[in-house]
Amino acid sequence: MKHAEAPIPTPRGVLFDFDGTLAPNLDLMDMRRQLVVMAEQTDIPRAVYQDLYIVEMIEAGSRWLGAHRSERQAQDYAQASQQRIIDIELAAAAETTLFPFVRTLLSRLNGESIRLGIVTRNCRAAIHRMFPDHEDYVQALHARDDVAHLKPDPRHLEVNLQALDVDPKEAVMVGDGILDMQAGLALQMHCVGVLSGSNDTEALVAAGAHKVLPDASQLADLF
Numbered sequence: 272m273k274h275a276e277a278p279i280p281t282p283r284g285v286l287f288d289f290d291g292t293l294a295p296n297l298d299l300m301d302m303r304r305q306l307v308v309m310a311e312q313t314d315i316p317r318a319v320y321q322d323l324y325i326v327e328m329i330e331a332g333s334r335w336l337g338a339h340r341s342e343r344q345a346q347d348y349a350q351a352s353q354q355r356i357i358d359i360e361l362a363a364a365a366e367t368t369l370f371p372f373v374r375t376l377l378s379r380l381n382g383e384s385i386r387l388g389i390v391t392r393n394c395r396a397a398i399h400r401m402f403p404d405h406e407d408y409v410q411a412l413h414a415r416d417d418v419a420h421l422k423p424d425p426r427h428l429e430v431n432l433q434a435l436d437v438d439p440k441e442a443v444m445v446g447d448g449i450l451d452m453q454a455g456l457a458l459q460m461h462c463v464g465v466l467s468g469s470n471d472t473e474a475l476v477a478a479g480a481h482k483v484l485p486d487a488s489q490l491a492d493l494f
């Protein structure tokens with residue numbers, strides 16, 4: 272594929288996904304399994320949520336309960352489900368450390384005057400727990416609690432790019448997720464997929480990756 276071989280010009284900014292990219296992935300399958308049990312206990316029909324990401328699944332389930340049961344049930348379900356996600360994220364974060372190359376990589380990119388951001392669907396408290404000194408390395412962090420629209424919605428990346436004062440066309444999106452590539456592509460960013468998370472080369476290229484690396488440690492060599 273021609274676009275997969277195009278060189279990447281030196282960017283002004285690089286946005287990183289977090290889980291699967293800068294740190295080992297969360298067990299999203301187990302999180303989903305727990306959230307499905309909660310939805311089933313509330314009698315939300317599977318068709319309401321089965322094709323959705325976890326956060327969107329809770330929103331859809333809550334909307335359904337509001338329309339078909341009661342506003343009170345909708346609120347209780349949403350609150351309990353959101354709290355379950357946070358509990359899982361914080362428990363995982365307590366046992367997870369950054370990939371060993373991360374601080375070296377980020378320092379090198381900063382040394383080349385490239386501005387850096389993190390865009391993640393994880394919660395801010397979990398990122399603080401795994402990367403307490405992130406402010407020494409990245410200039411903008413937008414976690415789930417910081418934004419109204421989560422990736423693959425490109426507005427999640429846009430708000431980070433605005434904080435960095437970087438044009439998307441002069442920026443690179445790095446992630447292990449299909450939704451990272453989709454969101455980056457929507458903004459005409461250069462998209463670099465990494466295999467340190469939950470997808471293979473074929474899936475990342477199909478989602479829009481211009482380049483795929485084993486992990487992000489080689490990133491600085493691309494520019």
Ligand SMILES: [Mg+2]
Nearest residue numbers: 288290291448
């Ligand atoms: Mg990820």
